[in-house]
Amino acid sequence: MEVEDIDEIDINQMKDKEIVIPGEVLSEDLTNFTPGRGTTKQGNKIISLFVGLKVIRKNYINVIPLRGIYTPTEGDKVIGVIIDKNPVKWKLDINARNFGILKPSNTVARTQKFRKGRPDRAYETTQKFSVGDVLIVKITQADRLHHPELTTQGKYLGKRHSGKLIEIPPPKIPRIIGRKGSMINLLKKMTNCNIFVAQNGRIWIQGDNFENEMLLIDTIHKIETEAHTSGLTERIKDFIINEKTRRGIN
Amino acid sequence: MSLLIKDESPEKLIGEDGKRLDGRDLNELRPIKMEVGVIPNADGSAYIEWGNNKIYAAVYGPREVHPRHDARPDRGILRTFYRMTTFSVSERKRPAPGRREKEISMVIKNAIEPVLFLELYPDSVVEVFIEVISADGGTRCACTTVAVLALADAGIPMKGLITAVAAGKANGKIIIDCSGDEDKSGEADLPCAISWYNNQIALLQFDGIMDLKEFDKSIDQIIEALEKIRKLQEEALKKRYIDVRDHLKNYKPEVVSTNNIEEKIDSNNQKNQNGGDQTE
Incomplete structure (x- = not known):
């Protein structure tokens, strides 16, 4: 991913x-x-x-x-949890000041029909998702006064049916990604997990087994506490290798 | 310093040796300890021990304003809640917020608001909850000091820190950092806060009798004392991150080679198999 x-x-x-x-x-x-x-x-x-x-x-x-709140920006991919819904929209907690708004028309895949301006009317209700669902969404509109508008149209976006969700302070997200994605690639390779790091401080992970997932969560919390230090990637590499030996993970 | 706070006012606040009741000099501060990041669920938090005062501050936000009509479209608002716990003083304090608590909440809010960049968060609120666990004089100063720490820890943009301390008058002499007894039976009380980015007074209240010369003298002594407290504030904010760094300074990589891992995993597997056999 x-x-x-x-x-x-x-x-x-x-x-x-x-x-x-x-x-x-x-x-x-x-x-x-x-x-x-x-x-x-x-x-x-x-x-x-x-x-x-x-x-x-x-x-x-x-x-x-080193700490602070996430400010929604147009084009960011964020992880949201549905906190409320009514017949015309969902409200998503996106770990920001305001909740985000997702409208049913923004959850329909862009088919041939859709492009011609005739969206399928069957999708125009909020039956698709329910309260508590975890979605990866993209912010299409955001400013300081209005609630951010969200969409699930795009690559990797949509509902997550499994996996784990963890949260860290949003300013520390660049450290999880690393320079040109070096840290995240290291994590993916060494723990065999799928990771989606969102700009709002939430990280969705899914591994092939429970042990690897727990190791990854511990590693991410280690990165969080040591985010302001140098030589982090090397230390994390050693940490994973040593922990794998200690926990007996293949 | 005894933990028991007796509820009687002594006759003389300054002894014949020129020392105060708790053995301090006239311009000596009580021992101060500060810490940030003490409440994990808050966006920012701080704790202060100032003599017998023990105070927690927690910051939440910026978040949505309720009721909605309180919101301002051009700027965020700051709400401050000063509260004394029922067991914080020698006689049980009634838990409902009284006139005094509302006043102190207001003066702390007015002192802190000018240093925050609240215009960056329109239509939202930053809330500071200050809980006095144990009180022994000078809580409004300690609360201002600790609330600023919590706001800085929460990552709210601010121009600078604010520090507060109280001066007083006992037996005709100027004293700095009044304790509970000195507050009650002293002749004057002068809490004062300074915002350091422009070196201006952020909070100044006065109660009692003092002439202008004494007033000038006490302001000079307050500034002297505030410089010391400010250094403690700065240390407390940096300590959280510097400690991690110092801990890692002596880090030496202990890389287990990949061959070793395979061997160890093999041996682990064998052990498991053996263990399994034994149980069977």
Whole structure:
């Protein structure tokens, strides 16, 4: 299963970065540096807004937060749980500030009929999914004032019938994916599991047996606690090998 | 420092040796301990032990506002709930929020709100729940200090930290960080908070009698004390992440070679088989 490579500031290749706190002065040199993400200008100083890691990229000083809430963005693939439904829409908890809205017309596969503008009227009810179902959805519309609009049309999207769902803080998701997907490929290969990492901090996994799934969950929680350290991929590799021996997993 | 808080006011708050009741100097702080990330289910949390004060703060949000008419379309709102548990003071406190608790919730909210970037979260609310488990004077200052820590831990964007401490007057002398007894039977009480991003006063309340010279002197001493508390706040926020790093500094890879794994798995399987045989 593929995961979109997000255009994040690369925190995977770095050495131990400085941990900063809100209000900490990052630089007083405004001629060479510009305040980037997670920072602001206060007088003639650049200060941090978050508890996070200080990253300098070109002329920008950025702070990558270590905790925070997920903000829905158009095009993100997220994992949602249905919390409510009525005859015209489902409401999904997508781990964000507002619940997302999924309309039945956005769950119909794009067939020939659909393209001609005659969607099958039989699908125009909310019979398909029920409360409690786990769906992988894509956000089609999102802004700060309205509820995000969702769709299940697309590759890998739709209802999950089996597997496990775990949650980590959303800012730590780039570490699970790794540089160009290095970490997630390592996890998939070494634990023989299907993984879908969503931008809202939720991870869906399904393995061929219970032991591998539990090993993967422990590994992900290890990555979560050590997300701000360097040399993570190597350590995780050793961890999985040693744990496999200890637990006697083939 | 005894854990039992006697409910009698002593005659003299400052002894002949110039020390206070609990043996502190006039401008000495009580021992302070702070920690963040203590409540796993909250979005952000913090705990403070300030002398005999024990306070938890938990932050939830930004999340949807209920009732909906409280929501603002241009900015998020901050709600602060200060609550004293019934067992936090020597005589049982009635559990319903009273006039005092509502006032303290309000002053903490007004002190913290200007440093938060709430305009990034329109139509939503950030809620801070502050629970005083044990109270011994100066809780509104301790609560402001710990609420800011919890908000920073929750990842809410903020311009800087806020620190608070109270000054007072006992036996005609200025004292810093009043304890419960000094609060009750002292001559004045002056809680003060400073927001560090612009070095301005975020909270200032006053009760009692003090002349202007004494007021200026106590503000100077408050600033001196706040610098110390601010360092503790910064340490507490960073400690959570630095501890993990320090723990991993001495990490040495102990890679078991793949051959070993196969051998071990084989031996494990054999053991299992043997075990199975024995039981049969």
